[in-house]
Amino acid sequence: MSVQQILKTIEENSIMFVDFRFIGLNGGVHHITLPVSEVNEETFENGVAFDGSSIPGFRGIEESDMVMMPDTESAFVDPFTLHPTLNIMCNIFTPAGERYDRDPRSIAQKAEEYLQKSGVGTAAFFAPESEFFIFDDVRFENNMNSSFYSVDSEEAAWNTGRKEEGGNLGYKVAVKGGYVPVAPTDAQQDIRSEMVRIMEETGLKVERHHHEVATAGQAEINFRFSTLTTTADNLIKYKYIVQNVAKQWGKVATFMPKPLFGDNGSGMHVHSSIFDGDTPLFYEKGAYGNLSKLAMNYIGGILYHAPALIALTNPSTNSFKRLVPGYEAPVNLVFSKGNRSAAVRIPIAAVSPKGCRIEFRTPDSTANPYLAFAAMLLAGLDGIKKGLDPVALGYGPFDKNIYELSDDEKKEIRSVPGTLEEALDALESDSAFLTESGVFSEDFIANYIAFKRNEAKQVAIRIHPHEFNLYFNV
Template sequence: MDMKTVLSIIDAEKVEYVDFRIVDLLGRQHHVTVPAYAVDEGTFKNGVAFDGSSLTGYKSIEESDMVAMPDPSTAFLDPFVEAKTLNIVCNIVNPDNTPYTRDPRGIALRAEAYLQQTGLATAAYFGPESEFFLFDSVRYDSGPSGSFFHIDSEEAFWNTGKEGQNLGYKVRNKGGYFPVQPTDSQMDIRNEMCTLMTKAGLHVERHHHEVATAGQGEINFRFDTLTRTADNLLLFKYIVRNVAAKHGKTATFMPKPIVGDNGSGMHVHQSLFNGDTPLFYEQGGYANLSETALYYIGGILHHAPALIALTNPSTNSFKRLVPGYEAPVNLVFSKGNRSAAVRIPVAAVTPKASRIEFRTPDSTANPYLAFAAMLMAGLDGIKRKLDPRELGYGPLDRNIYDLSDAEKHEIKRAPGSLEEALTALEQDHAFLLEGDVFNKEVIESWIALKRADIQQVERTVNPKEFELYYDL
C-alpha cells in the first residue's frame, strides 16, 4: 500500500482521524491523532512533529524536536475507536530528516539492509508465538507501607472452592493445554481477536488455550519479513489487549505472573531465503538442516547470553527461565527437546518451511530490537562458521531431566538473572555493531534503563521476605 492508496482509502471510507504510531526503546507504542482533513501528501513527505524527550530512551529536553515519518504500507482501520480512524506506523527521523539511530523500527530496517549487503541471503523471515494471560482482575501496589499483587481468573484452579456462582471446570495447574469448552472459557474471546486480526491484515493460523491455569492462551499468525513481523506483533498485542478490555478482562504478556505454573514465552521461528530458495534446508542433514542453518544456530547459541538481555529484558523474565516449567534454559539445539533453547521443528515441514525456533525469548522484548539482534547473531555465526556441534551446543535429543548430574553440568545454561545478561551484553556486542545496525549509544542506553529496573526491584521489600525473616 502506497501513499496515494492510503489517501484514497481515507476518502472512500470517510475516515475521520488518522492515528500515527511510534514505539519507544522499551517497545511501548505511543500515538498522536490528526483529523483526516489535515492529512495530505505533505504529511507523508514531511512527517508529524513530536517531543522526543517524553519517550523512554529517546532524547533529552534540550534536543527534543523529532519527526514521525508515516509508512503507508502499515495502514489499517482501528476497530476500537468510535470515530472511524486509520492507524499508521511511523519511522522516526531527526529535524534534518536523517534517521534517528535509537528508533527501534529503524534498527530493524537497518538489519534487513545489512542482510542484503552481506550477500548471504535476500530476506529473513520471523514467526513469533506470543503467549498471554487473560485475567478477570489484577491489583498491585508498591510503597513504603507495603507491597502486594493479586490476580484472579474464573478459570483459576485456586477458585475451585469459591463461594457464589461457581460452575466448576477450573483449569488444573499445568493442565490447560487444548481443553475444550466449558473448561476453555475463552474460545469466543480468542475467536473475536482472530477475526479482528484478519481484518487488520494478519494471517491467523490457529489459536488455543495454553498449559497454565487462569486463562493462558496463544494465537499464531503467519511469519513475514523481520520489520513487518515486528509491526505485526505490536498490532497483535494491541488487538489482544483491547478485545480483553471490551470483555471486562485484562491481558498481560508478562512472562511469569503466576507462581508455580508455566509462564508465557515468545518462541521465535526464523529462516533465511535467497529469492525463493530456502537456505536452511538440506535433505539428509541433521533434522534436514543445511550447514548455513547450523552455523546460524551456532551464532544464536554462542551469543545467547548477550542476546537474552534484549530478548528477555525484564527481571520477571528470569522467573520464567527456571528448570521444570518447559522453560528453554539449556543452551543446546535439538529436533525434539522442548527444554532446549533452539528447537528444530520436524513435523509436517517442507523445504520452504524448514526453520529454527529460538524458544528462550518472551514478549517483554521490543520486537524490533530482539528480531534484529537474533538476525545479527545468526549472520555472525554464518560468517564465522560457528558450528554448534563443535562448540558443545549439541544436538541433544535426550530427555535432559534423565541425564546424570555430571552430564547436566556439561550443558551450558542461559543467564540466571537480568544482571548476568546485561553483563554479557556489555562484553559481547560487537556483532550487533556490524553495518551500523546498532550503535554503542543504543546499547549503553538499553543497559542503563534495564539496570534502573533491577535497582528498583532490588530495593523494594518483597512480601516473601516477611515470611522468611520477620521472626528471626
Template sequence: MMVTMAHVTRAARERRAAVALARVFELVERERVEVVDLRFTDLFGQLQHLSIPPEELDGNAFRKGVGFDGSSIRGFQEIHESDMLLVPDPETAFVDPVTEEATLALLCDVRDPVTGEWFSRDPRYVARKAEQYLVETGIAEVSYWGPEAEFFVFDSIRFQIDERSSSYVIDSEEGIWNSGLDGERPNLGYRPQFKGGYFPAPPTDSLQSLRTEVVRALRQVGIRVEAHHHEVATAGQCEIDLRYAPLVKQADQLQTYKYLIKNVARRRGKTATFMPKPLFGDNGCGMHCHQSLWQDGQPLFYDSEGYAQLSPMALHYAAGLLAHSPALLAFCAPTTNSYRRLIPGFEAPVNLVYSQRNRSAAVRVPMYFPDPVAKRLEYRCPDPTANAYLAFSAMLMAGLDGIERGLDPGAPMDVDLYELAPEELAAVRKTPGSLEEALAALEDDREFLLRGGVFTEDLLATWIATKREHDVAAVRTRPHPYEFFLYYDA
C-alpha cells in the same frame, strides 16, 4: 544506459510507496475516517500514538513528518533536543477494528528534524537496517519470522507498592484456585488445573470466543493467523500464532497483535498481559521465535542429508544464536520477571543446546513436516515483553555472525535435558539467571550487533543504563513480600 539493481529496487520501492499512499487517501474517503492515529514504538517496546484529524494528513505529513516531543518518550531524547518527527509509513495503513470512531492507523518511523537523519534509537529503524545488512552480506535476501507470543487473560489484577507495603492479587474465573469458591454466583467448575490448560475444549477453555474475536480483528487488518488455542497454564493462558513474515513486517504485526489483544480483552471486561511469569507454580509466557533465511524464493536452511534436514548454513546460524545467547537475552528476555520464567521445570529453555523436536533445548528444530519450505529454527528463550524490532534484529545478527564465522553448534542433544544426571547437566551451558547477568553479557559481547551500523553504541549504552536503573536496581532495592514470610521472626 546500464540500469543497476539498486536503481531497479529503488524504482520498485517508489512505485510501491505511491500505490500505498493512494490507498491511504482512498481509505480515508471510503471509510469516512474521523481520526488518523500515528503510532510508533519506544525503545523498550511500548506502542505510543498521536492522533490528528484526517484533513491534517496530506503529502507533507508523509514527506516531512509530524512533530512531537521526543524528551517525553523513554530512551529517546533529552529535553534540550526534544523536537522530533513522526514520518508515517503508508504501507502500514489499516482501519482500526477496536476504536469507537472510524480510525486510520499508521505506523511511523522517527526522524531528527535538525540533521534530517533517521533516529538511531528508533527500534523500527534498527529493524530496517538489520534487513538491509542481511542483503549486503550476500548470505540471503530475506529472513522470515514466526513468533509465538503467549499471554494471559485475567478477570482482575490489583497491585500496589509504596514505602511500607507491596502486594499484587490476580484473579480469573478460570483459575483453578476458584474451584471451591462459594459466592453470589453458581460455581460451575470446568477449570484447567495447574499445568493442565493445553488444548482442553470449551467449557474448560473459557476463552475460545475471545480469541476468535481477536483473530477476526487481526484478519480485518490483514494479519494472517495460523491457529489459536489455550496454553498450558490455568487462569487463561492463550496463544495465537501468526503466519511467518519478513522481519520488519512481522515486528509491525506483533505490535498490532498486542494492541488488539489488550483492547479486545478490555472490551469484554477482562485484562490481558504479556508478562512472562505472573503466576507462581505454573507455566510462564514465552515468545518462541521461528526463523529462517531465503534467497530467490528458496529456503536456505534445508538439506535432505543433514541432521534434522538442516543445511550447514542453518547449523552455523544456530551456533550463532547459542554462542551469543547471554547477550541476546538482554533484548529477548528484557525484564527482571523474564528470569522467573527461565527456570527448569516449566518447559522453559534454560539449556543452550539445539535439538530436533525437543522443547527442553534453547534451539529446537520443528519436525512437523518434511517440506523444505517448512524448515526453520525455533529459538525458545525470548518472551513477549521483548521489543520485537530489537529482539528480531539481534537474533538475526547473532545468526549471521555464526554463518560468517562458520561457528559449530556441537552435537545435538536429543534427550530430555531435565532428566540428565547432575554431572551431565552441569556440563551444559545455561541461560543467564538474571537480567543483571544478561546486561553484563551484552556489555562484553556486542561487536556482532554493531556490524553494518545496525545497532549503535548510543542505543546499547542507553538500553543498558536504563535497564540497570529502572529495572534491576528498582527491584533489587525493594523488600519482597516473601522475605517477610522467610525472615520476619529471625
C-alpha cells in the same frame, strides 16, 4: 501502498482521524492523532513532529524535537475507536532528516538491509508464538509500607471452592493442565475467536488459536510468518488487538512472562529462516533435522551469543522468573530436533523445504520485537560469517529430556543468565556482533544497558513480600 492509495483509503472508509504511531525503547506504542483535515501529501513528505524528551530512553530536553515519518505499508483501520481512524506506523528521524539511531523500527530495517548487503540472502522470515494470560481481575500496589499483587480468573485452579459464583460449576483448569482442553473447561474459546476475527479483519493471517498449559486463562494465537520488520509490526498489532478485545469483554490480557507462581509462564518462541529470492537456505534433505550447514552456523551464532542476546529477547526482571528449570522453560543453551527442553528447537513435523526453520524458544513478549528480531538475525549472521559449528562448540544436538539428566551431565550444558543484570553484563562484554555492522550503534547499546540496569535496580531495592515469610521473625 502509495500516499495516493492512503488518501483514497481515507476517503473510501470515511476516515475522520489518522493515528501516527511509533515504538519506544521498551516496545510500548506511542501515538499522535490528526484529524483528516490536517492530513495531506505534505504530511507524508514532512512527517509529524513530537517531543522526544518525553519518551523514556529517547532524547534529552535540549534536543527534543523529533519527527515521525509514516510508513504507508503499515496502515490499517483501527477496529476499536469510536470515530473511524486509520493507524500508521512511523520511523523516527531527527529534524536534520537523519534516521534516529535509537529508533527500534529503524534498527529492524537496518538489519534487513545488512542481510541483503551481506550476500547471504535476500530476506529473513520470522514467526513469533506470543503467549498471554486473560484474567478477570488484576490488582497491585507498591508503597513505602505495603506491597502486593493479586490476579484472578474464573477458570483458575484456586477457585474450585469459591462461592461467589452463585453456585460453583467446577470445570477449573488444573495447574499445568490447560493444554488444549475443550469447553466447558476451556472457558475462553469465544474471546480468542473474537480476537482472531478482528486480527483477520486488520490483515493478519491467523493459523490457529488454543488454550495453553497454565491455569487461569493462558492462551496462544499464531499468525503467519513474514519478513523481519513486517512481523514486528504484526506483533505490535496482535498485542493491541488482544489487549483491547479483552477489555471489551470486561477482562484483562497480559504478556508478562510470569504472572503466576508455580505454573508455566508465557514465552514467545521465535521461528526464523533465511531465503535467497524464492530459495530456502536452511534446508538440506537428509542432514540432521534436514538443516543445511548455513542453518547450523546460524544456530551456532544464536547459541554462542545467547547470554548477550537474552538482554534483548528477555529484557525484564520478570523474564527470569520464567527462565527456571521445570516449567518447560528453555534454559539450556543447546539445540535439538523436536525437543522442547532445548533453547533452539528444529521443528520436524510436517515441514517442507520452504517451511524449514529454527525455533529460538527462550524469548518472551516483554521484548521489543524490532530489537529482538534484529539481534537474533545479527547473531545468526555472525555465526554464518565465522562458520560457528554448534556441534563442535558443544551445543548438541541433545535429543534427550534435558531436565531428566544427571547433575554431572547437566554440568556440561551452558545455561541462560540467571538475572537481567547478568544478561546485561553479557551484552556489555559481547556487543560487537550487533555494532560492527552499523545496525546497532554503540550509543544505543550503552543507553539500552543503562536504561535496563535502572529497571533492575528499581526491583532490587524494593522489599519483597516473601521476605516477611523468611525473615520477619528471625
